[in-house]
Amino acid sequence: MQRALSVSRMTGNxxxxxxxYQAIVREADMAESSPVRGSMIIKPWGYGVWERIQQTMDxxxxxxxxxxxxxxxxxxxxxxxxxAEHVDGFAxxxxxxxxxxxxxxxxxxxxxxxxxxxxxxxxxxxxxxIIGDAFSRWVKSYRDLPLKINQWAxxxxxxxxxxxxxxxxxxxxxxxxTAHATREDALASTLLxxxxxxxxxxxxxxxxxxxGEKPENERFPGADATYSIEAMMQDGKALQAGxxxxxxxxxxxxxxxxxxxxxxxxxxxxxxxxxxxxxxxGGVIMTHGDDDGLRLPPAIAPRQIVIVPMLxxxxxxAQVLAYxxxxxxxxxxxxxxxEPIRALLxxxxxxxxxxxxxxxxxxxxxxxxxxxxxxxxxxxxxxxxDRLRDGDKVKSQALARDEFVAQAPALLAEIQQSLFDEAKxxxxxxxRSDLTSFEQVAEYFGQLSDEDEETSAFKGWVRAPWSRPTGxxxxxxxERLKALKLTLRNAPSQQPDSFGPCVxxxxxxxxxxxxxxxx
RNA sequence: CGGAGUGUGGCUCAGUCUGGUAGAGCACCGCGUUCGGGACGCGGGGGUCGCAGGUUCGAAUCCUGCCACUCCGACCA
Numbered sequence: 001m002q003r004a005l006s007v008s009r010m011t012g013n014x015x016x017x018x019x020x021y022q023a024i025v026r027e028a029d030m031a032e033s034s035p036v037r038g039s040m041i042i043k044p045w046g047y048g049v050w051e052r053i054q055q056t057m058d059x060x061x062x063x064x065x066x067x068x069x070x071x072x073x074x075x076x077x078x079x080x081x082x083x084a085e086h087v088d089g090f091a092x093x094x095x096x097x098x099x100x101x102x103x104x105x106x107x108x109x110x111x112x113x114x115x116x117x118x119x120x121x122x123x124x125x126x127x128x129x130i131i132g133d134a135f136s137r138w139v140k141s142y143r144d145l146p147l148k149i150n151q152w153a154x155x156x157x158x159x160x161x162x163x164x165x166x167x168x169x170x171x172x173x174x175x176x177x178t179a180h181a182t183r184e185d186a187l188a189s190t191l192l193x194x195x196x197x198x199x200x201x202x203x204x205x206x207x208x209x210x211x212g213e214k215p216e217n218e219r220f221p222g223a224d225a226t227y228s229i230e231a232m233m234q235d236g237k238a239l240q241a242g243x244x245x246x247x248x249x250x251x252x253x254x255x256x257x258x259x260x261x262x263x264x265x266x267x268x269x270x271x272x273x274x275x276x277x278x279x280x281x282g283g284v285i286m287t288h289g290d291d292d293g294l295r296l297p298p299a300i301a302p303r304q305i306v307i308v309p310m311l312x313x314x315x316x317x318a319q320v321l322a323y324x325x326x327x328x329x330x331x332x333x334x335x336x337x338x339e340p341i342r343a344l345l346x347x348x349x350x351x352x353x354x355x356x357x358x359x360x361x362x363x364x365x366x367x368x369x370x371x372x373x374x375x376x377x378x379x380x381x382x383x384x385x386d387r388l389r390d391g392d393k394v395k396s397q398a399l400a401r402d403e404f405v406a407q408a409p410a411l412l413a414e415i416q417q418s419l420f421d422e423a424k425x426x427x428x429x430x431x432r433s434d435l436t437s438f439e440q441v442a443e444y445f446g447q448l449s450d451e452d453e454e455t456s457a458f459k460g461w462v463r464a465p466w467s468r469p470t471g472x473x474x475x476x477x478x479e480r481l482k483a484l485k486l487t488l489r490n491a492p493s494q495q496p497d498s499f500g501p502c503v504x505x506x507x508x509x510x511x512x513x514x515x516x517x518x519x
Numbered sequence: 520c521g522g523a524g525u526g527u528g529g530c531u532c533a534g535u536c537u538g539g540u541a542g543a544g545c546a547c548c549g550c551g552u553u554c555g556g557g558a559c560g561c562g563g564g565g566g567u568c569g570c571a572g573g574u575u576c577g578a579a580u581c582c583u584g585c586c587a588c589u590c591c592g593a594c595c596a
Contacts, residue, residue, distance in 0.1 A: 018590075026530080037587080092594070126596095159595060160520075167595070228596095240596060279596050310555065353556045354546095360557095371555055381555080396555090485592095519596095 005291055009234060017235040024285050025164045028294035028362045038162035038169035045362055048302025049281055050172060054152060056204050056299065060196050066148040066176055071130050074121035079129035082254040089221020093158040095123040123156040128273055131177045132255035139259050139269060142181050150176040165282035166519055173277035179257055179269040186270035190246040193274035194227045197242035205280060206297035206420035207231050207287045208427045209241060210514060212490030216470055217478050224248035230489045230514065232427045233286035236460045238489050238518040241283050244274035287423050294363030295385050297419050298337060298412040305331055305343040305408065306364040308355045310371035323375035336409035337416060360388065365415045380404040386415045430460025438503050441515060445484050461516035465509030467502035477504045489514035
């Protein structure tokens, strides 16, 4: 079968899936690596996806009563020292600014020794500390609460190993920060953000996830509780696609975020923070991509319907173009998935067959090909990117022009749904929940033959009861899993009423937890 | 930062063992033939072979050092 990508995701040796991923990022025109180690250049098509994510999520954030603001990129070093666990968690991956001027010394441009900063500045890895500092000044009275702020920003974490979108030194994200009078209120806010992420991920990204609470060892540095949404990639690994933290009063104590209650007492605020990043784009690629390239859910596709006119340098070209222009105009006047349709007439001076395949690789949800015959017959030939092929052949279908225009919103909604359904079926089919002991779990994941390993054996996740051990006992569990390259993902929010014994300790189970390999 | 591997036009790679001064396919440009469709022919542009030293009459090729990237590990959104 002819493929659009040079690399197939499911055949060959174990390095195939990463190779396939990189091929998509490149061939779908999403991003490329930059001269700066670990940092990427997000190209227009990839950034267009990010803009769609921003716009649709920002609306949801505002619906939660959260306002946008902007805080500095640089954070004084001293701010981190205030919260011990927090600084420990990030110390090893901080970019530090120590000078404010360059000087040519011996013909070499270097930091001017006379321009050393009194106190080094950290390029934010996350903004709890500097936002908390502002909160401490903004909150005086219980009447100021709850305080709910979000910012869209870039952050820097000096990671050892980077992969485009999934883990880069600099990445784009949103971070929400809230302060509340009570634990209940802050926890409710934490869970509201988590639910927003779940709904966004499933309805906008068409990426099914499991929302739940992270075990103690996976908590955000300094948090009382961390929640996540976990998505299953096509190689069976888990991708943490969003996190929400209940920070208790540890950050407000460290930063003196206090309010006077209605009874006149000074009380510490309970705070929360939550974030999602450009990593979600990596998740979309690994959830929906196929051997022909990317498949974008219509809700985040920068262009939902792309029209490729079949031009051959003949007189009839003018008619085809006029026909296509009128079609784009009518499509863009329609509303799909709650917004005006984003249709594009691709007039680039390029062979139409090349244009078609470029849009296939980029994942445009609907690709329309219009030739003289369509123009003359008043019809529209198109292909759905979610169901591109019938066997090895590309599946093209035709509709009367007006019918196509009228059905376009429903078509896009259907593609959105079908991508979700496909991914949801895969997720559901690949969570084993019938294993009752660690030995069984180990056997399921661990005894992969060399052959399995080489064909990227798809194992998915295991969902099993556990006793929620803490401290040293939890560390032991984590170690045993680590030997199998496994991690605890989260304890899903939806839990049954009763539990079998813990697969790790044999003690009575108190909840079910997801186990799997992860990114 | 530990282990393994790879750096040759935009992309995928051959050439490296056995030194003689750079190739293929795709992409790009031109002309022509095709064309409901990832076509073909002819012609063409583009590379100081990751960087810096060394050996040699001569280095993509041998030696030394460095850098970057990929995969595995540790760390993480």
